[in-house]
Amino acid sequence: MKIYHLKTCDTCRKAIKALRAAGHELDLIDVRADGVSVQDLTAMEDVLGYEKLLNTRSTTWRALEDAKKQDMSAARALQLMSQYPTLIKRPVIVTADNMSVGWTKDVQAQWLSS
Secondary structure, three states: OEEEEOOOOHHHHHHHHHHHHOOOOOEEEEOOOOOOOHHHHHHHHHHHOHHHHEOOOOHHHHHOOHHHHOOOOHHHHHHHHHHOHHHEOOOEEEEOOEEEEOOOHHHHHHHHOO
16 A cells, blocks of 8 residues: 655544554655656546646645646646656555545545454
8 A cells, every 4th residue: 555645744643543543554755855757646646637637726726826826627637746756645645446535534534444
């Protein structure tokens, strides 16, 4: 199970702790320190959609120039998330046959009950 996270993110830390406690073996990828490959980012966008993956509530998003936020498309979002990995909503949890983003009750139920 791969977890794309940010080590300073409280939500990510909670998710990692809960997943480990549930017995999952984790491969942790810090989006800022390790980066995210274009291939991985494209795969995430294909499954989740850029609307769900792009964190428009982040400090990074708010600091962007308005021109960069205009005319958003999948290609534009991927370019921004590649350039600014902290724009990726976290955690992104990936297995061979499933993928999710965030740590909502639904996501917790999905990963902690299996």
